[in-house]
Amino acid sequence: MALSRTQLHAAPQALKGKLLPQALKEKHLPQAVRASPQATSAHDAAVAVWLWAIAAIVFLMIIVGGATRLTDSGLSITEWRPILGAIPPLSAADWQSAFAKYKEIPEYKLVNAGMSLEDFKVIFWWEWGHRFLGRLIGLAFAIPLAAFWALGWLRPGLTPKLVGVLALGGLQGAIGWYMVQSGLVERVDVSQYRLALHLTVAFLILGMVVWLALDLAPDTRSPRLTTLTVAQRRRAWLIVSLVLSQVVLGAFVAGTKAGLVYNTWPLMDGRLVPNGLLTLAPWYVNVTENITAIQFNHRTVAYVVLALALWHAMSLARAEDDERISRTAVVLALAVVVQAVLGIATLLLAHGRIPIGLGLAHQGGGAIVWAFAVWHAFRVTRGTVVKARASA
Numbered sequence: 001m002a003l004s005r006t007q008l009h010a011a012p013q014a015l016k017g018k019l020l021p022q023a024l025k026e027k028h029l030p031q032a033v034r035a036s037p038q039a040t041s042a043h044d045a046a047v048a049v050w051l052w053a054i055a056a057i058v059f060l061m062i063i064v065g066g067a068t069r070l071t072d073s074g075l076s077i078t079e080w081r082p083i084l085g086a087i088p089p090l091s092a093a094d095w096q097s098a099f100a101k102y103k104e105i106p107e108y109k110l111v112n113a114g115m116s117l118e119d120f121k122v123i124f125w126w127e128w129g130h131r132f133l134g135r136l137i138g139l140a141f142a143i144p145l146a147a148f149w150a151l152g153w154l155r156p157g158l159t160p161k162l163v164g165v166l167a168l169g170g171l172q173g174a175i176g177w178y179m180v181q182s183g184l185v186e187r188v189d190v191s192q193y194r195l196a197l198h199l200t201v202a203f204l205i206l207g208m209v210v211w212l213a214l215d216l217a218p219d220t221r222s223p224r225l226t227t228l229t230v231a232q233r234r235r236a237w238l239i240v241s242l243v244l245s246q247v248v249l250g251a252f253v254a255g256t257k258a259g260l261v262y263n264t265w266p267l268m269d270g271r272l273v274p275n276g277l278l279t280l281a282p283w284y285v286n287v288t289e290n291i292t293a294i295q296f297n298h299r300t301v302a303y304v305v306l307a308l309a310l311w312h313a314m315s316l317a318r319a320e321d322d323e324r325i326s327r328t329a330v331v332l333a334l335a336v337v338v339q340a341v342l343g344i345a346t347l348l349l350a351h352g353r354i355p356i357g358l359g360l361a362h363q364g365g366g367a368i369v370w371a372f373a374v375w376h377a378f379r380v381t382r383g384t385v386v387k388a389r390a391s392a
């Protein structure tokens with residue numbers, strides 16, 4: 001027996017935030033869940049564990065990528081050999097050959113001239129580790145995916161999504177090389193545009209994997225009534241898009257080394273709004289090439305995200321609704337507070353160089369904020385039956 005929308009809206013107050021009765025539950029289950037009798041919850045659990053493990057390695061990859069950048073190691077391997085590149089130099093002659101190739105690029109000549117082989121090995125291992133982890137993620141994704149598919153453990157509709165994530169992962173490897181290439185001739189570091197693209201795709205992959213893993217939880221198949229308003233639901237998605245924009249802006253801060261100037265807070269050059277925000281023409285070039293504007297934009301969007309996340313968490317807490325929704329909003333708001341503090345500390349303690357520990361905490365913190373934003377948006381979208389009100 002399915003309930004009509006009117007009956008649903010007339011559901012008793014006591015049901016809000018509670019599990020739905022069976023009839024209502026069936027009606028509001030995601031389509032894929034209803035249409036897949038052969039996939040059991042035990043299979044879902046196995047697939048979900050695998051996806052959470054993938055999310056953990058992608059997170060680790062984001063940290064290792066940050067360490068590779070912060071130790072200036074990213075240009076130490078000057079060629080792209082997707083398969084053979086997994087084997088590091090094994091003999092003294094191999095090391096000399098790899099070092100000789102590095103000596104040909106501008107970064108060595110202009111920044112690291114005279115570097116010892118031992119120092120070269122340190123930067124080589126960071127870049128090699130980053131690429132090796134990328135290969136490992138590819139295998140850890142593709143092999144179980146093929147096995148789950150062959151066993152028929154994947155719910156209908158899930159296979160193409162997972163294949164899409166796998167393809168994006170492959171593309172990410174190519175984008176990584178495209179980024180490295182930009183630093184091999186003429187420049188001593190990589191293009192900030194390509195770095196931003198590489199970081200953004202990493203975050204998108206993380207977000208997709210988290211979403212797909214959450215979608216397999218038994219909890220998701222227990223829809224609850226909620227009094228969430230349309231405005232609150234939209235706000236959750238606005239936060240997702242603002243956090244992603246903030247990540248892109250952060251990548252531009254990192255890619256242009258804009259964190260090494262204006263190391264004061266809350267003022268920049270003694271002002272809340274510094275001079276020199278629009279010195280380049282045309283005006284829009286300032287967004288991605290003017291380090292004053294790049295840092296100012298990253299600060300400003302941080303304040304907007306912070307204010308919105310706190311307001312959103314408070315507005316949901318007052319609604320006394322499904323506690324899964326209000327709890328994720330609070331966790332998200334707290335993560336944003338910590339992330340902003342880490343960003344400010346990174347800036348204040350950067351004396352000619354970003355402190356590696358803080359830089360990594362801020363990069364990892366960005367990934368955690370992003371995952372929580374996705375988690376919260378998932379909660380307001382899936383597993384709930386909205387009893388919509390007209391206004392916020």
Ligand code: HEM
Pocket residue numbers: 066070243246247248249250251253254255257258259265298299301302303305306336339340341342343344346347354359362363365366367369
């Ligand atoms: C919502 C809050 C924030 C988020 C999600 C965020 C995210 C990010 C991300 C993803 C990056 C690039 C990752 C990296 O390469 O390190 C970054 C870089 C950076 N952010 Fe933030 N950020 C936030 C707030 C702040 C604040 C409030 C400040 C300082 C006022 C700040 C200062 C910096 C600096 C200095 C860098 C460059 C670090 C480097 O070169 O390694 N961030 N941020």
